[in-house]
Each structure stands twice: as structure tokens, then as C-alpha cells.
Amino acid sequence: MVSKPAPAFRRSLLALCAAALASGPLLASPAHADGRTKEPVPPATMSKVGGDRLGVPGTQVQPEAGTPPLPKLTARSWIVADAKTGEVLAAHNAHWQLAPASTLKMLFADTVLPRFEKNQVHTVADSDLSGMGEGSSLVGIKEKLSYTVHDLWLGVFLHSGNDAVHVLATMNGGVDKTVQEMNAQAKELQADDTHVVSPDGYDMPGQVSSAYDLTLFARSGLKNPDFREYCATGSAQFPGDYTKDKAGKPTKVRGTFGIQNTDRLLTGADGVRRYPGLLGVKNGYTTNAGNTFTGAAERDGRTLLVTVMHPAAGSSEVYKETSALLDWGFKAAPTVQPVGTLVPTRSAAKANAPAPDPDTKGPAQATVSGTSSSHGMWTYAGIAAGAVALIAAVVLLVRRRRTTPALTLPDDSLPARPSRRK
Template identity: 55%
Template sequence: MKIGSSSFSSRSAVSACALCVTGVLVLGPVAAAVPAGTDPGAPSGPRSSAPRASLLYRSGTQVRPRSGAPEVPDVSALSWVVADAGSGAVLAAHDAHRRLPPASTLKTLFALTVLPALPAGLRHRVREEELAGIGAGSSLVGVAEDHTYRIADLWRGVFLSSGNDAVRVLASLGGGWRSTAARMQDKARALGARDTRVLSPDGYDTPGQVSSAYDLAVFGRAGLRNADFARYCGTAEAKFPGRGGGWSYDIQNTNRLLTGADGVDRYPGLIGVKNGYTTNAGHTLVAAARRGGRTLVVTVMNPQSGGGFTVYEEARSLLDWGFEAAGHVEPVGSLDALKPRPLPGPRARPAAVAAAVAPARSGGGTPAWPAITGAAVLGAALTAWVIRLLNRRSAARG
């Protein structure tokens, strides 16, 4: 038993000393590179005074007015958000994370997912099976089988006419209906949109398919950063190829705030984004406008009073409030708050190893390697001394 104990102690001591030497070699340069009194895990720069994202999970209207702030308009929508597209700051919101059917505003996420992979000038001849499965009562732009369209034509059909037939064809080109839904789900998570569940890429009423005013604002803001997306969603009128070729017909954007159609006044400075309607979702809208160098994104979901155009008037009042309130309110959250942050892992290790191997310097600019080398030599000598001592004790006991 004594021999076993002595052998174990010898191995333990050697392992401990070897670990000390290894720790000095690996961690020494990294520690030397960090200025004294600095927390390596602390974020750089000034701390943000913005409130935590959890504030947006509270029910009711959330706003933090300063002196001189205008009163938030009284709107009937079940959920809404007013956000600054540049900074991502949420200026005010009402039940921002309430999960509701999104209708065709979900096409914003569809475009974010599929648009980058399909060149606008590519021509495609539509097959019959690509138009199968379109839901009854869907909005259509008039895509015909056995007819050739440019990808840009199909996207105009999506954004202007909210054409579910165009979505079906583009989804087929993007890998198929189910694959596209899965990719949209992944894209939503990558953007920090955690309320969204995608089952039908065109936004057609499907049990379990939901999004939120917060998520839709995230999609709208991200879309405006894509030049093709921004161009399509801001187009008021276009030509769409007719059946048989050789002719075309006019299509108009169904976003009345953009076109000023059906008695709805056009909103000054409006630049998009997308409207929608289904039986379960009611009327939904993501709208963006620019004024005085500032761009706002507003989401309105399912107004409970008025007619079919109430969604536009409520969006108008929220946009007006947002531009007037700029500088007079504290943010109640951020559209970036839930975006995943990179975590330390295998991809980060090469950089850490490189930092450890690189000639680290102390605060005065003197290379730290001489001190580290000395420590390594001392550790090796200590290891050898412990081994000799333990061997002598073992021989004495034997």
C-alpha cells in the first residue's frame, strides 16, 4: 500500500509541475498582453444606457418619454412597433412580442432568405408542378406554366402583387417548399427573430404559423439594407409579362401608403416595405419612411377598429409620432437585442493560440518572453528535484 501511495504521489507531483510549466508557457503571453486592471471579458467602449430587451416583453404600450415628447397615438392594432432603422432603437411598442399570424408580411423573410441566391437576370421556364399547392383565395400576379420569366419579373410579382404563384416558383428554384421554410426559420433565428414560426413561405394562413411586430420590424430593417430588396419593395408600378409572350400588363403595389391608391393618401418619404391580409391575420403592414436623414420602420398587426385601410392610417400616425419624437424619448429596446452573439469555441482557438505564441509585450513595450522562459526553466528544475526526492524516499522504504 505504501509503495502504491508513493508511486501515485510521484506521478501526481510530476503532473502538477508539468501543468504549471505548461500554464506559464501558454497563458503567460496572453496575460502579459492584457493591461493591468483590465477585465478581458468586458466589452470595449462606453456602456450602453439602453434598457434590457425584456422591457419589450411586457404587455401594453412601452415608451420612455423625455421632456417635450409628443403623446403616443391611440391605435387599435393588437401589436405594433416604431423603430429607428439606422440604430435599431425601438422608440415605442405595444405588445411587441405577441405572436400573431403575419399574412403576406412574412414575404419579407422569404425575400431575405431566397433573393440573394437567385440572379435577377436569370430566365426560367415555369413548370406545372411549380404552381401546385397554391392556397384557395391567394393573391396572384398571373404566373403561367410553360412561360419564361426573368427572376426580376417574379420578384416584382411578389412585392407588388403579393403573388403567391410567384413565391411558389421562386421557392422551387430555391430548393423546394419545405426546404425554403426551414431556411427561412434559420434566417429568422440568425437575425434574432425568435417569435417567428414558418410553415408556409408565402404567409398563407397555416395553423401554428406566427410572427410578431418585433420580428417583422427586424425583417423590414434587414431588407432595406439589401439594394435589390429595397428597390423591389419601393416600386409603385411595373410591367408584368403576359401569357404567350410579346405583351405585358401593369401591376401596382398593394401598399397604399406607397401608391396613394383607393383614397389612402401617399405617405411623404415612404420607401416600402410590405402589407398583407388573411382571414386569421387581419390586416398587417411593415412600412418604412425617410425624413431629414432618419429612417423609421413601423409594424402594425391586426387593427381592431375601422375598415380595411385602418392599418395604413394607424401606420401613418405612428410614423408621424416617430419622426416628431426623435430625440425626445429613450429607447425601450433594440432590434439587435436578440441577435445571436459569437460564442468562444473551436473557431476562436486559433486566434488564442496565435496570441499566446506571438511575442507578447508588457505595458512598457518590453518583450515578456525572457521572463516566461526563465519561469519555464525554473519549473523544469523544480520537477527534476521533486522526482529525485521521491525516488530517494522510495529506495529508503524498499
């Protein structure tokens, strides 16, 4: 005969099971019976930078009369924002920390692009190309050849070349120093969801960003004319090796080869419709991140920013969903109410902080509105004199109590006092 658990034990067992089921790691990616991994879920609470609603899981939108419905989307996270006003028109898990892939190169450009002149020349050493992850995207830089900074940035933006990133990082003092500066730049931009481990966006443990932060990086970068030029360039010629004569000996003539921007919304490649008015900005793909993309487009004087992270499988899906959100944003902008905002840099926020209210000053610093300084001085003098007189009276009273014998009066002769009970 099997005995039944006691009621108290059963309650404890049920509570333990409930706690285990509610734990984050178990819900994040349990396996199906067929071995597939279940879709992860966003945290219950996320950063509220830019507005409380942006920290709430799920889709955030506040339509008004005439606002078109949102398109059907599969991305784990996305955001639509007005680049000029900073208004967030709609968002979905905007602060979910996810792997960013090569969209992180926007932050790399924000950090390093202002450091070097475009015509500066660098000869690549063997060590410049060390430390790149296996399977990295490469533009085709070779050791012992020289490249201008302009060439290297074309390699970063057009071909998403991790080799170009590592060469520029070396010029900037090394990969480790560049990573530190990128994290500092993210903090300055109030991109608090971002943690950089590798400057090229290659999958690394702990490397994360968010749709909100990537949009901040794009908005910041587009203020730089060189950034705008590179991300809007569809194709270019990239320096190659020196040509050889008929005997196989190198000549003094250096060859070139063509590179094309991997942003299909810009070029219209591989069956993706070129988006009208697109300004850039950056696409990416890694195993952990899936497809990621941040795009900017202009229409009728309005510039919109859209970031899409990890949509359903298919390399073109990220472009389809970005196009759909841009279309929606341009139609909805006149009527939809914002659900948040793209914050300014920390320096700008500090500089624009309101001055302290004079009314909050201490009594010694306060001034009486509508009175002259001399009148205020005499007012304080009068108050001080009154305070001194009051203190003197109290002291005198205390002395009298000490020197005068207490009078014993019958109870009915005591003066009446109001009750202090409440």
C-alpha cells in the same frame, strides 16, 4: 336537508376554480353572450431579444421633456425603430407571436432574392403552381409561359402574388426546402418568434411571427438594392399571354397588363394618404392575421421602421396607425429614450464578440504585467523551488512524528492556543 361542504373541500373547490380561470386557453378567447369572440391577450412573458422591456406586455416607451404623446392605437402589436441605429423608440407587445400574413414575404425575399440573377428566365410547369391555398392572392402567372426573375419579384412585392412565390420556391429547390431555409434565415436574424410553414404567409397552423421579427426582416431586406427597388415600385407592366390574330391563332407578340403595389401608403390608393418619404415595405391580410404592415420612411437623414399587426377592423386602419406612428417617431426621436434595440445577425454578433480577457487565463498562461518573459520565468522557478522545499519539510516532520515517542506533558505546560470558536 342539504349538507354544506366541509371547509377543506370548499377551499379545494375554490382553488380548482381559480386555477381554471387563470389558465391561458380560457382567457385567450372566451365567447360573449352574443357569440362574439373576446379579444385575445398577450402572454405574460415573451422573448427578451433586444431588451428586457420588449418582453413585457403592454406599451413600452420612455419619454423625456419635449417628447410628444403616443397616438391612440388599436393594434394588438406594434413597434417603432430607427433603421440605422437599431434603437427601438417605442413598442407594444413587440414579441407577441401572431399570424403574419403576406408580410412574411419579406423573409422569403431575404432568403431567396440573392439566389437568382434578375434576367434569368423560367418556364412555368403545372406543378409549379400546385399547393397554393384557397383564395390566395395571385398576380396572374400561367403555366407553360416564361417569366424573368425580375417579373416574378415584381409579382411578389407589388401584387403579393402567392403564385409568384411558389414559382420562385420551385426554382429554389421546392417549397419544403425553401421553408427550411426561411426558418434558418429567421434564426440567423435572431428572429426567434418566427416559425414558417408556408413561404407566402398563407394562414397555416403554427405559422407565426412578431412585430419585432418583421421589423428585422425589413431592415435586413433594405440593405439589398434589389429588395429596395421592388418594394418601392408603385406600378409596373406584367407579362401576359400571347396575343391572337383575327382568326384566333396565337401570334409571337406577348401582351402585358398593369399591376399596382398593394401598399396604399406608397401609392395613395383607395383614399389613403400617400406617406411622404415612404420607402416600402410590405402589407398583408389573412383571416387569422387581420391586416399587417411593415413600412419604412426617411426624413431629414433618419430612416424609421414601423410594424403594425392586427389593428381594429377596416382595411385602411393599418395604414392610418402606421402613419401616426411614423409621424410620432420622427418628432419623438430627438428626445425619447430607447426601450430596446434591433439585434444584429447571429453571425455579426459572434464576429463582434469581445476577445477573452487575458486576466482570465489559467495560472500557467498568465503573465505578470510590466515584467519580461525571462523575469517571469525566474519568478516561477523561485515559486516552484519554495514549494519543493515546503513539501520536503512537511515530509520530514511527518517522519519525525512517526519515529519520536510522544511526550506526555502536564496540562499547565501546554502552550496556549487561540480559540477557534466563532
